[in-house]
Each structure stands twice: as structure tokens, then as C-alpha cells.
Amino acid sequence: MDLPVKKRAVQLIGLAITAFAVYFLHKEISQYSFAEIRGAVADIPYWRLLLALLFTTVNYAILTLNDGLALKYIGKKLHWAKIGFASFVSNAISFNLGMSVLTGGSARYGIYSAYGLSVSETAKVLGFCDLTIGLGSAGILGLLLLSEPAGTIARIPLLKEWGKIPGFLLLLFVFFAALLSWSGKSIKVKGEDISLPPLKYFIAQIMISGADYFCASMVLFSLLPGSDISIF
Secondary structure, eight states, X not given: OOHHHHHHHHHHHHHXXXXXXXXXXXXXXXXXXXXXXXXXXXXXXXXXXXXXXXXXXXXXXXXXXXHHHHHHHXXXXXXXXXXXXHHHHHHHHHHXXXXXXXXXXXXXXXXXXXXXXXHHHHHHHHHHHHHHHHHHHHHHHHHHHHSOOOXXXXXXXXXXXXXXXXXXXXXXXHHHHHHHHHHXXXXXXXXXXXXXXXXHHHHHHHHHHHHHHHHHHHHHHHHSTTOOOOOO
């Protein structure tokens, strides 16, 4: 299969998956009337909506930094407006439709291909961005499992009793990844050499991912009824 056919195949697969996800999203939302949705939104204080909008805006700006960092890592230069557009569209699709690797990934692939990036360069950007989210997820979940169980974790007996073990393993994974990044060495997985970005990129990825999760959680916290937050 030559390169143009591969690109078209990936785009068609991404389009099919997106259409499939949109169908199920519509199916879930259709059980609520517009009046119910409008009423639920009207019950939220305006300042909470503004706060959620603020954190949402900051969150997308932070995710744009992730794409920009990925492009810098592979040695490609694009205008920040283009980076912001690619990041916003791909993340908005993945956040709303799920299956981020397939939905948001195919969107990134299509946009960056239009900007002149090759298949391998786009794949590196995707891998870099996914690595950022993966490192942040592993670190935050690991810390939560090692800390005093609360919320959902406390209500799951298996995690309450044994959660510290996977928590330790997750943090060990992040620590090992940091060492691998610092050393500049690669590891072999199924005959393929896998290396991580240099330590300065690794640290930036951790910071971006942490800020991403903080902003996302604040959006939800701002909108949840009964959450203890007040500015007046």
C-alpha cells in the first residue's frame, strides 16, 4: 500500500469511527429534552458558568502548549494559530466523543497532514501528546492510590485494601520513564528501539499534564451542584 492510499485509509477509518461515536452521543443526549437541558443550565449560578468557561479556555491553551512542544521536539515549525487550531479541534473531538487515540488522533492526523507534516512526523506528534497524558494519568492516579482512600476509591473494597500496590507501580513507571529520559537510552520492545524525549521535555510534559488535569477537574468542580466553592 503506497503512502497516499495509507493516508486516505487512515482518514476514512477516523471518519467512520467519528460518525459512529456521534451516533451514540446523539443517542445518549436524545433522552433529554431541550427544556430539561436549558433548565439544568439555568440552575447553575452564572459565576460558576464563567469560572468553568475560564478554566476550559486555560485548559485548551495548555493543551496547545503540548502540541507546540511536540512539534519543537521533532524539529517542525508552525504558526501558533495553526497549532492552536489543530490542538483545539482534535482535543474537542476526543473529549466529546471518547476513544481519543482514534477520534482526536485521526483529526490531528488530517490537520497536520494538510499543514505539510509527513505520516511519521504526525505519528511522532501523536505519540508525544499521548505520552504527556499517559505520564500525567499514571502520576496522578498513583498518588491518589497511595494517599488516604477517599471518594470513589474508598467505596471500592479491592482498591481500598490493595490500591497502594498499583499506585506504587504507577509511580515506579513514571520514575523509570524519567530515568530513561534522563539517560537518553532506549529500550527494545518487540525488536523496536523505543526512546523518550530528553529530560527537559519530560519535565515539561509532566507540568503540562498536571495543569491539564487541574483545569479539567476545576471545570467539573465548578459545575457540580453542592460543591463547596464561593467567590461572594
